[in-house]
Amino acid sequence: MRIGIISDIHANLEALAVALRRLDSEKADRVYCLGDIVGYGANPNECVEKVRSLCHATVIGNHDDALIGRTSARYFNSYARAALDWTARVITDENLAYLTSLPLTRQEDGLYLVHATPAEPLAWNYILHPEDARAHFEALPPKTVAFIGHSHVPVRFDDGAGRSIVNVGSVGQPRDRDPRACWAVYDTESGTLQWLREVYPVQEAARKIRAANLPEFLAARLFIGM
Numbered sequence: 001m002r003i004g005i006i007s008d009i010h011a012n013l014e015a016l017a018v019a020l021r022r023l024d025s026e027k028a029d030r031v032y033c034l035g036d037i038v039g040y041g042a043n044p045n046e047c048v049e050k051v052r053s054l055c056h057a058t059v060i061g062n063h064d065d066a067l068i069g070r071t072s073a074r075y076f077n078s079y080a081r082a083a084l085d086w087t088a089r090v091i092t093d094e095n096l097a098y099l100t101s102l103p104l105t106r107q108e109d110g111l112y113l114v115h116a117t118p119a120e121p122l123a124w125n126y127i128l129h130p131e132d133a134r135a136h137f138e139a140l141p142p143k144t145v146a147f148i149g150h151s152h153v154p155v156r157f158d159d160g161a162g163r164s165i166v167n168v169g170s171v172g173q174p175r176d177r178d179p180r181a182c183w184a185v186y187d188t189e190s191g192t193l194q195w196l197r198e199v200y201p202v203q204e205a206a207r208k209i210r211a212a213n214l215p216e217f218l219a220a221r222l223f224i225g226m
């Protein structure tokens with residue numbers, strides 16, 4: 001099975017549409033979503049509705065979790081907090097109920113799905129370096145590939161004994177200085193992992209952020225992928 005794994009869409013409908021179109025044209029069997037569907041961008045409802053109807057499995061991200069009121073926004077920076085307040089005003093009850101229903105982790109086809117970390121999914125820590133990954137391998141069943149998001153930087157860590165932690169990157173707000181939408185495709189038979197990158201209409205996503213009076217920085221950063 002070829003599985004598309006998307007994460008950190010952040011209400012960027014233009015980027016999400018491009019990723020889903022490419023996965024469809026490549027005949028991915030399934031699409032999984034690792035959360036942060038909302039926050040930062042201007043199309044939270046449209047993005048939640050697309051994920052809800054097209055993804056086979058979805059886990060909750062910290063921005064989704066703050067929106068439903070479980071995770072405190074105290075540690076959010078001012079941009080994230082402004083986006084959260086704006087999103088809370090526009091999100092529909094139905095979409096909020098859907099986000100509330102999402103689990104923190106899921107295991108599908110021998111794959112482990114979590115937004116931030118396997119060991120402490122609700123702590124929202126980051127796995128950025130091999131040292132960070134070490135403690136989290138132990139939280140995984142043997143021979144398991146875990147897919148994560150959260151840092152918006154695509155990277156893979158292996159424990160050398162069959163366990164891997166793969167950050168699929170961010171669809172809607174890449175932060176590795178490459179502004180193209182980023183996600184991963186994993187082949188469960190061959191174990192082949194591939195990151196895909198696509199140019200999307202950044203101009204339009206940024207225009208909507210400005211039209212919604214969200215912080216200018218949230219529009220500007222899309223052009224540089226930071």
Ligand code: ZN
Binds near residue numbers: 008010036061063152
């Ligand atoms: Zn995120």
